[in-house]
Amino acid sequence: MSLNIAILTTGDELVNGEMxxxxxxRIAQLLGSWGYIVRESRAIGDDEVEIETALKDMSGRRDxxxxxxxxxxxxxxxxxxxxxxxxxxxxxxxxxxxxxxxxFFAEKNKEMHPRNEKQALLPxxxxxxxxxxxxxxxxxxxxxxxxxxxxxxxxxxxxxxxKEQVLPRLHERSGGQAPRQERIxxxxxxxxxxxxxxxxxxPLPEGVELAFGVEFxxxxxxxxxxxxxxxxxxxxxxxxxxxxxxxxxxAVGQETLAGNVAxxxxxxxxxxxxxxxxxxGMISQMLTDIPGASRFLERxxxxxxxxxxxxxxxxxxxxxxxxxAVSKACAQAMAQGIRQAAGTDLGxxxxxxxxxxxxxxxxxxxxxFLALSTTGEERVQGYRFxxxxxxxxxxxxxxxLEWLRRYLGNLY
Amino acid sequence: MSLNIAILTTGDELVNGEMxxxxxxRIAQLLGSWGYIVRESRAIGDDEVEIETALKDMSGRRDxxxxxxxxxxxxxxxxxxxxxxxxxxxxxxxxxxxxxxxxFFAEKNKEMHPRNEKQALLPxxxxxxxxxxxxxxxxxxxxxxxxxxxxxxxxxxxxxxxKEQVLPRLHERSGGQAPRQERIxxxxxxxxxxxxxxxxxxPLPEGVELAFGVEFxxxxxxxxxxxxxxxxxxxxxxxxxxxxxxxxxxAVGQETLAGNVAxxxxxxxxxxxxxxxxxxGMISQMLTDIPGASRFLERxxxxxxxxxxxxxxxxxxxxxxxxxAVSKACAQAMAQGIRQAAGTDLGxxxxxxxxxxxxxxxxxxxxxFLALSTTGEERVQGYRFxxxxxxxxxxxxxxxLEWLRRYLGNLY
Numbered sequence: 001m002s003l004n005i006a007i008l009t010t011g012d013e014l015v016n017g018e019m020x021x022x023x024x025x026r027i028a029q030l031l032g033s034w035g036y037i038v039r040e041s042r043a044i045g046d047d048e049v050e051i052e053t054a055l056k057d058m059s060g061r062r063d064x065x066x067x068x069x070x071x072x073x074x075x076x077x078x079x080x081x082x083x084x085x086x087x088x089x090x091x092x093x094x095x096x097x098x099x100x101x102x103x104f105f106a107e108k109n110k111e112m113h114p115r116n117e118k119q120a121l122l123p124x125x126x127x128x129x130x131x132x133x134x135x136x137x138x139x140x141x142x143x144x145x146x147x148x149x150x151x152x153x154x155x156x157x158x159x160x161x162x163k164e165q166v167l168p169r170l171h172e173r174s175g176g177q178a179p180r181q182e183r184i185x186x187x188x189x190x191x192x193x194x195x196x197x198x199x200x201x202x203p204l205p206e207g208v209e210l211a212f213g214v215e216f217x218x219x220x221x222x223x224x225x226x227x228x229x230x231x232x233x234x235x236x237x238x239x240x241x242x243x244x245x246x247x248x249x250x251a252v253g254q255e256t257l258a259g260n261v262a263x264x265x266x267x268x269x270x271x272x273x274x275x276x277x278x279x280x281g282m283i284s285q286m287l288t289d290i291p292g293a294s295r296f297l298e299r300x301x302x303x304x305x306x307x308x309x310x311x312x313x314x315x316x317x318x319x320x321x322x323x324x325a326v327s328k329a330c331a332q333a334m335a336q337g338i339r340q341a342a343g344t345d346l347g348x349x350x351x352x353x354x355x356x357x358x359x360x361x362x363x364x365x366x367x368x369f370l371a372l373s374t375t376g377e378e379r380v381q382g383y384r385f386x387x388x389x390x391x392x393x394x395x396x397x398x399x400x401l402e403w404l405r406r407y408l409g410n411l412y
Numbered sequence: 413m414s415l416n417i418a419i420l421t422t423g424d425e426l427v428n429g430e431m432x433x434x435x436x437x438r439i440a441q442l443l444g445s446w447g448y449i450v451r452e453s454r455a456i457g458d459d460e461v462e463i464e465t466a467l468k469d470m471s472g473r474r475d476x477x478x479x480x481x482x483x484x485x486x487x488x489x490x491x492x493x494x495x496x497x498x499x500x501x502x503x504x505x506x507x508x509x510x511x512x513x514x515x516f517f518a519e520k521n522k523e524m525h526p527r528n529e530k531q532a533l534l535p536x537x538x539x540x541x542x543x544x545x546x547x548x549x550x551x552x553x554x555x556x557x558x559x560x561x562x563x564x565x566x567x568x569x570x571x572x573x574x575k576e577q578v579l580p581r582l583h584e585r586s587g588g589q590a591p592r593q594e595r596i597x598x599x600x601x602x603x604x605x606x607x608x609x610x611x612x613x614x615p616l617p618e619g620v621e622l623a624f625g626v627e628f629x630x631x632x633x634x635x636x637x638x639x640x641x642x643x644x645x646x647x648x649x650x651x652x653x654x655x656x657x658x659x660x661x662x663a664v665g666q667e668t669l670a671g672n673v674a675x676x677x678x679x680x681x682x683x684x685x686x687x688x689x690x691x692x693g694m695i696s697q698m699l700t701d702i703p704g705a706s707r708f709l710e711r712x713x714x715x716x717x718x719x720x721x722x723x724x725x726x727x728x729x730x731x732x733x734x735x736x737a738v739s740k741a742c743a744q745a746m747a748q749g750i751r752q753a754a755g756t757d758l759g760x761x762x763x764x765x766x767x768x769x770x771x772x773x774x775x776x777x778x779x780x781f782l783a784l785s786t787t788g789e790e791r792v793q794g795y796r797f798x799x800x801x802x803x804x805x806x807x808x809x810x811x812x813l814e815w816l817r818r819y820l821g822n823l824y
Contacts, residue, residue: 014440014453015440015449015450015451015452015453016440016441016444016449016450017437017438017439017440017441017442017443017444017445017450018441018444018625019437020432020434020436020437021433021436021437021453022432024432024433024455025429025431025432025433026429027429028426028427028428028429029429029430030429031429032428032429032430033429037427037428037457038427038428038429038457039427039456039457039459039462040427040454040455040456040457040462040466041426041427041433041454041455041456042452042453042454042455043436043452043453043454044451044452044453045449045450045451045452047451050451050452054452057469213430274714276693279697279700280693280696280697280699280700280701280705280709280712281688281692281693281694281695281696281697281700281712281714282693282697282700283693284692284693284696284697284714285691285692285693285694285696285697287692288691288692288693288694288714288716288805289692289801289802289805291767291768291769291801292769293692293716294716294717297692297714297716298716298717298719298720299713299714299715299716299717299719299720299724300692300693300713300714300716301711301712301713301714301724302686302693302696302700302709302711302712302713302714303711304700304705304706304709304710304711304712305706305710305711305754307710307711307754307755308710308711308754311753312711312713312724312753341723341724342717342719342720343719355703356703357703357704389701389703390701393700393701
């Protein structure tokens, strides 16, 4: 029987519209990846009566409650006091918690404010959940059949404690191991039905379950397995998937497309220059988001005007007049031009019509040409992407990065 | 007495981590801007028993429930049936709803699938809430003291119906008008305490309440007023705020910094070229996000290497050797160089150290130089921003846009 789990997030900012509650999705995602199903999530303002009512109601109907928020040092941080009252415990100074808070300040060479002592006032008979990244210790409280985990609201503290403190206890309550393990392979360039078709022709090893997610413009392939052999099964399933979907898998787990391209450029020592028209600097921006991009990115030109294409990239007037700025010939000339101007190993160029205006019957909105110039070869291709301006720009930039990934990985 | 309002969102994807629930924050924000306070929000999977339990529990404790999701044509869209059962109504074919669905397909010249008829099966004695943007009509059901509004889960349909259908009914139940109106002025370059200080020296007109929000790197000033005169009061308060915080207010309401700069460039007919180093294309990207950017943006150079700065921007070797690429002199030369290369009215340049590496004692991470070159004048300034790489890049790009806004608005 699977655990019946609920989430409770507290904080005025979550219900007055000042902030989006991101903790719920983080918790649900992490638990889901281990096979735990969240039945319900509640967000409630900093109101004692509301929180107490919710805690009592939920504890009677759930096996597990994961609560976030309200553990800070200020007056509107009410969670510990409410939990004590709701479940008939006294609120006491927890020496272990106090020692942890003191240690946190000592390690940071900061003075501890007296009000931080309040964070060690916890319900009696609770187990402390250490917080490595902040001052607020969490706590674990059992009432009748319900395991309640109280975590701080700061996302990175909450996630760390969820992984380190809560998950092992859930595994234990589930009979010693997680119901399920998950590995996510990220796919670009195949639609979800296409991916499914590939798997129907070459099924996964037995015992591995398949699920899909879509995060535009990517498809996420979720491989899931249970039991002692889950890790080994997922290794085999990952190999199988990479072979079946070759060359469309661009990342696994937390990896990103731009991150993998940056790593491959750094590893190979190759240098890159970019010439962007319709993406307007987005490719540069995605690559320079990554620390150390100056090791491989020599320069990028956002050549919006024809003059810029002629001047910086040596695109000929003939091409611009006869083929137009959005054409195969122009993309190719841009890639060659930027590579020569920058003296780099690779020159990548993109030109297209992101809309909403500027389309023609011949070249409708979404028409995009990509070109890559290297020592050994020239490559150019046209696309017709659909979507709004933002989507067309985004998928175009991703396709450009994907070209680099395939070139660098010898995947053509 | 203010209305006691709760939100109920349904859908497996909201609790299994596949999607973040954005509807809750949207609803809370919109209601909050009219002075309505949300007490609680629940997210629940597509489970009949769970949803019915939640609806019954909430309807007994709240004046208003706003529910989203589960109104679609497929089998896991359960909301209408559950609502009927929970509140003892029969589920009947609602002719008005059916006519609306038929009209929606007819207007789109699409054939209606038989399963869409299911969307007209609604509880008896409900009021239809028309959906202008999709197939699923919403409905309004009263049970005892509770007003329940059932809306589709698609965000743009939900928001439109919330504004058009739900808000007027809430105003009515609140005695004919909204408890409060709100206007948000967006501020860049002043911290929240500084903004507060300005207001303490020049208080707002009586009857206007002041609140703050922070969305890095901006401060939001929220002006709020009640009663018949709220609109006029907010007009006066906005004028007052603009005068007191001059020149730091860059936008009001839904306006954005990049959007306002783009509009001012378009209106004045001035042309722009950019030279970016540490921001790596982010400024170009923000401006080209806006349709029609090709009217004012001639080109942008992401000049990461010294060679690119010399070659494209004519920055002298002397400056690079003696002052370095991150210096006042280099920023100024870059701005002049890009303006000349592009032949534009304005040349804007930025160079700095975004980190995490590359800092020195003299020029630590966060050191950024901005320069603007125009027909009439040259301007250059150094900054020390704090934060991580992402924050430093973001605040730098915003400061560059703010320079343009002030120049174009004669606000220096």
